Amino acid sequence: MEERTSGCAGKGVFEAVVVSNRQIGDTFWKVVLEFSGEGAEAFGGFQPGQFVQLDASEAQLPPADKIPEELADAAQRDILLRRPFSFTDVTRHGNKVAAELLYCVVGPATLRMTTLKTRSKVSIVGPLGNGFSPPEGKKLVLLVFGGMGTAPIQHVGKALMTGEKKNDIQIVAFAGAKTRRGLPFEKLTDEISEQLGFSIREFARFGMESMIATDDGSAGYHGLVTDCFTEWLKDNKIDASSTIIYSCGPEPMLSAVAKIAKERGIACEVSMERRMACGMGLCQSCAIECRVEGSDETVYKMCCEDGPIFDAQEVVFGH
Numbered sequence: 001m002e003e004r005t006s007g008c009a010g011k012g013v014f015e016a017v018v019v020s021n022r023q024i025g026d027t028f029w030k031v032v033l034e035f036s037g038e039g040a041e042a043f044g045g046f047q048p049g050q051f052v053q054l055d056a057s058e059a060q061l062p063p064a065d066k067i068p069e070e071l072a073d074a075a076q077r078d079i080l081l082r083r084p085f086s087f088t089d090v091t092r093h094g095n096k097v098a099a100e101l102l103y104c105v106v107g108p109a110t111l112r113m114t115t116l117k118t119r120s121k122v123s124i125v126g127p128l129g130n131g132f133s134p135p136e137g138k139k140l141v142l143l144v145f146g147g148m149g150t151a152p153i154q155h156v157g158k159a160l161m162t163g164e165k166k167n168d169i170q171i172v173a174f175a176g177a178k179t180r181r182g183l184p185f186e187k188l189t190d191e192i193s194e195q196l197g198f199s200i201r202e203f204a205r206f207g208m209e210s211m212i213a214t215d216d217g218s219a220g221y222h223g224l225v226t227d228c229f230t231e232w233l234k235d236n237k238i239d240a241s242s243t244i245i246y247s248c249g250p251e252p253m254l255s256a257v258a259k260i261a262k263e264r265g266i267a268c269e270v271s272m273e274r275r276m277a278c279g280m281g282l283c284q285s286c287a288i289e290c291r292v293e294g295s296d297e298t299v300y301k302m303c304c305e306d307g308p309i310f311d312a313q314e315v316v317f318g319h
C-alpha cells in the first residue's frame with residue numbers, strides 16, 4: 001500500500017474501455033474498466049479510498065422488460081451529472097491498468113450502466129479525493145462496513161495483504177446488511193469456512209478473516225454489524241495502540257463505529273458519502289461538519305476534496 005495521498009493532484013478526464021460488465025446479485029453488478037496511456041499513468045497510483053466520477057449519460061436504457069417496476073418512471077430522466085464510485089480493486093498489467101467497480105442499480109444512471117458492453121468506452125474523472133492512511137506501526141486492522149461500503153474496504157484490504165508488510169498485519173473484516181440479499185458479494189463461503197472465520201470469499205482469498213451481520217438474521221450474526229463488532233472486541237483482547245479501524249457505509253453506522261473507537265482509544269478512519277455534483281470542490285454541495293482540534297469550534301470541509309476519508313473523531317455526526 002502506497003503513501004496516502006490528499007487532494008486531487010494528477011486528476012483528469014480519461015477514457016476507459018469496458019472489459020466486462022456482469023450481474024453478481026439481484027441489484028449488484030461489477031464492471032471492469034481498462035485505462036491505457038495517460039489514464040494508466042494516472043490510475044496506476046490510485047489509492048484505496050479515492051473515488052472517480054463516471055459519466056453514464058451516453059449509456060442506453062435496457063429493454064422495457066428489464067427495467068424494475070420501481071424504476072420505470074425514473075429511468076426516463078436525463079443523466080445530467082456524473083456519479084461517484086470507489087474501486088474495489090486496481091491492478092496494473094504491463095502498460096495498462098484495470099479497475100474493478102462495484103455498483104448497485106438504484107436509479108437511472110446505474111440502470112443505464114447495466115447496458116455497458118465489452119469494448120464500449122466510458123468517460124471517467126479522477127483520481128479524486130484522498131485515500132486511507134497507511135497503518136504505520138499497527139499490527140491489527142479492523143474493517144467495518146455496510147452494503148456498498150464494501151468497495152473501498154475491499155480495495156484497502158487487498159492492498160495491505162499483498163503489500164510489503166503483509167506478514168506483519170492481521171486483518172479482520174465485519175460486513176453488514178439488512179438482509180442476505182443486500183450483501184454485495186458474488187458468493188459466500190461454505191459452512192466450515194464460515195466457522196473458521198472466513199465468511200466472505202473476496203476477503204478469504206487474501207487471508208483475511210471476515211464476519212457477516214444481517215439485521216434480519218438471514219446470514220451470519222443476527223443484528224447490526226456494529227453490535228457484532230462490539231461483541232468481537234469484548235471476546236478478543238487487543239492492543240488499542242497497535243490497532244486501526246477503517247470503516248465505510250451508512251452514516252449511522254459510521255457514527256457508531258466512531259463512538260466505539262473513541263471509547264476504546266482505537267485510531268479510526270471513516271469514508272464519508274455525500275451527493276457530489278462536481279467531485280472537485282467547486283460546487284460546495286458535499287459539506288462535512290468537522291471539529292477544530294483544540295477548540296469547541298467546527299468548520300465545514302468538502303467531502304470530495306478534503307475527504308472522502310476523515311479521521312473519525314474529526315467528523316461531527318448528526319443525531
